[in-house]
Amino acid sequence: MDFSLTEEHIMIRDAARDFAQTELLPGVIERDNKQEFPQELVRKMGALGFMGIMVAPEYGGSGMDTISYVLAMEELSKIDASASVIVSVNNSLVCYGLQSYASEAQKQKYLTKLATGEYVGAFCLSEPEAGSDATSQATTAEDKGDHYLLNGTKNWITSGGRADVYLVMAQTDREKGHKGINAFIVEKGAEGFHVGPKEDKLGIRGSDTHTLQFNDVKVPKENRIGADGFGFTFAMKTLSGGRIGIAAQALGIAAGGYELALKYSKERKAFGTEICNHQAIAFKLADMYTEIEAARMLVMKAAWDKDNGHNYDMSSAMAKLYASKVAMEQTIEAVQIHGGNGFVKDYHVERLMRDAKITQIYEGTSEIQKIVISRGLIRG
Numbered sequence: 001m002d003f004s005l006t007e008e009h010i011m012i013r014d015a016a017r018d019f020a021q022t023e024l025l026p027g028v029i030e031r032d033n034k035q036e037f038p039q040e041l042v043r044k045m046g047a048l049g050f051m052g053i054m055v056a057p058e059y060g061g062s063g064m065d066t067i068s069y070v071l072a073m074e075e076l077s078k079i080d081a082s083a084s085v086i087v088s089v090n091n092s093l094v095c096y097g098l099q100s101y102a103s104e105a106q107k108q109k110y111l112t113k114l115a116t117g118e119y120v121g122a123f124c125l126s127e128p129e130a131g132s133d134a135t136s137q138a139t140t141a142e143d144k145g146d147h148y149l150l151n152g153t154k155n156w157i158t159s160g161g162r163a164d165v166y167l168v169m170a171q172t173d174r175e176k177g178h179k180g181i182n183a184f185i186v187e188k189g190a191e192g193f194h195v196g197p198k199e200d201k202l203g204i205r206g207s208d209t210h211t212l213q214f215n216d217v218k219v220p221k222e223n224r225i226g227a228d229g230f231g232f233t234f235a236m237k238t239l240s241g242g243r244i245g246i247a248a249q250a251l252g253i254a255a256g257g258y259e260l261a262l263k264y265s266k267e268r269k270a271f272g273t274e275i276c277n278h279q280a281i282a283f284k285l286a287d288m289y290t291e292i293e294a295a296r297m298l299v300m301k302a303a304w305d306k307d308n309g310h311n312y313d314m315s316s317a318m319a320k321l322y323a324s325k326v327a328m329e330q331t332i333e334a335v336q337i338h339g340g341n342g343f344v345k346d347y348h349v350e351r352l353m354r355d356a357k358i359t360q361i362y363e364g365t366s367e368i369q370k371i372v373i374s375r376g377l378i379r380g
């Protein structure tokens with residue numbers, strides 16, 4: 001078993017670390033305060049290849065593997081989880097979904113621009129009455145011959161107000177249940193497509209979350225992804241890879257909190273010595289590091305499964321379940337190690353703690369990951 005990284009892996013990890021330190025860090029507190037989308041930074045991440053890490057070079061991507069993607073996601077998330085969720089949705093839900101299942105014409109028209117960051121993508125599955133229960137899609141896509149008419153509401157959509165391309169799941173034939181769901185490419189500005197107000201969130205406040213309304217939106221037939229009725233399978237298969245991205249985000253949030261806590265504990269003095277010399281703090285650091293390493297193993301294993309052609313439905317669910325738990329628990333410890341300073345914005349750990357919570361909710365809650373894992377175990 002070889003745990004070493006290749007030169008290419010080290011290169012992208014270091015590039016992401018450098019970008020996070022020099023570009024993301026300076027304005028991260030202000031963007032969180034103002035709920036400001038990092039528009040210019042997204043453009044820069046596109047130029048550096050972070051928006052299409054796994055996309056083949058012929059479509060404008062970086063042509064790297066999932067391990068590379070995980071390494072970049074971890075580094076970006078240590079500093080700014082709002083920026084990293086934009087990267088994650090664009091890479092593993094939108095670009096990966098299109099690269100794997102779209103037609104050549106769709107790839108040429110959309111993927112080439114999404115992979116370079118010229119376009120930003122959004123993935124629209126959740127609805128007011130269909131979050132975890134994703135087969136209960138109320139949004140309809142009526143077949144009108146050469147086009148579909150889209151009607152309904154999607155909520156919680158990441159990059160909802162900023163995206164150029166939206167992958168939208170909708171029910172075409174209710175009698176067929178989930179086999180009647182299709183996935184469509186919808187362009188921003190389509191007639192009848194309205195973006196609702198931005199959500200005021202606990203965490204990842206720099207990301208842009210909106211409800212979307214579709215009122216008789218005309219979608220050309222050539223914008224359906226895959227065969228008729230492929231939409232739910234498309235969503236599930238794409239989400240299996242997306243969960244690796246969110247697991248890597250959770251890993252980064254946890255590791256970011258740990259790194260800040262370690263540094264602080266070596267500087268802050270109490271009772272005549274640096275607080276890391278008090279065993280209670282030293283043991284917290286030992287537990288944090290051990291938990292983060294355990295999460296890293298699960299995240300890397302899921303990425304390795306995907307890169308090596310193994311089924312990764314269960315390994316991605318396990319990675320997300322565990323890494324998100326570690327992110328929540330260990331960022332609370334990072335705040336504790338910072339004492340009162342942990343409770344104020346300047347020290348970053350309170351933001352990491354707030355950002356950690358979402359990793360247990362989106363791309364399938366922790367309870368949903370347990371459904372995926374347990375069904376996999378029982379089916380064998």
Ligand code: CAA
Nearest residue numbers: 125131132133134135158233236237240313362363364368
């Ligand atoms: N790959 C392929 N097919 C799959 C699949 C997978 N990974 N998982 C399920 N399916 C298929 C099943 O085989 C089944 O098909 P058949 O009937 O032909 O066998 C069909 O999908 C329905 O599956 P289930 O019967 O298991 O459906 P269910 O109603 O019990 O729900 C679920 C399954 C796993 C709970 C699913 O609904 C789910 O994943 N829910 C969570 C939704 C989610 O993750 N949303 C995230 C939105 S995106 C987002 O959040 C982005 C962001 O924040 C940044």
Ligand code: FAD
Nearest residue numbers: 123124125126131132133156157158361362363364365367
């Ligand atoms: P519910 O499904 O109502 O769940 C409520 C609670 O019940 C949860 O604890 C859940 O685990 C539990 N529960 C539900 N069913 C079961 C069960 N069978 N067994 C045990 N427990 C169960 N969606 C998108 O499509 N695209 C996006 O870009 C996107 N971005 C998001 C960004 C943010 C900031 C947020 C908050 C959400 C985003 N989502 C997005 C939606 C997200 O995927 C859903 O919130 C999530 O899947 C949960 O759905 P829900 O909120 O409807 O909760």
